[in-house]
Amino acid sequence: MLEAMQNVLGPILTAIGTFIVAGGGIAAIAYGLFRLLSEKWLTAKFEERLAAYRHAQQRELEHLRFEINKLMDRSVKLHQREFEVLPLAWSLFNDAYWQVNGIYGFKMRPDLNAMSEANFEEW
Numbered sequence: 443m444l445e446a447m448q449n450v451l452g453p454i455l456t457a458i459g460t461f462i463v464a465g466g467g468i469a470a471i472a473y474g475l476f477r478l479l480s481e482k483w484l485t486a487k488f489e490e491r492l493a494a495y496r497h498a499q500q501r502e503l504e505h506l507r508f509e510i511n512k513l514m515d516r517s518v519k520l521h522q523r524e525f526e527v528l529p530l531a532w533s534l535f536n537d538a539y540w541q542v543n544g545i546y547g548f549k550m551r552p553d554l555n556a557m558s559e560a561n562f563e564e565w
Contacts, residue, residue, distance in 0.1 A: 554562060
């Protein structure tokens with residue numbers, strides 16, 4: 443009976459073993475291909491997203507540089523205008539002061555009535 447079982451089970455176990463070995467080999471090959479292709483795919487997707495992110499960052503940097511340059515141009519123009527106008531304003535103020543100062547009635551004189559006795563004596 444043992445020999446009959448071996449005759450029946452032997453080919454079945456051999457077929458199962460062959461199937462496991464062949465299936466394991468195919469599974470190993472499939473796993474290797476899957477790993478290789480998925481790694482390349484993931485790398486390509488990562489590189490694509492990284493390039494898009496870098497592009498967005500570069501665009502934002504260029505926009506900020508433009509805004510900073512625009513604000514700096516405004517301030518430079520304001521400072522330049524200040525340097526052009528301020529001397530003119532002082533010149534006009536100086537001319538007006540000396541014209542008004544030349545008028546006899548505008549001369550400054552101390553108010554002797556409003557002075558205290560000590561200030562009057564000192565004056």
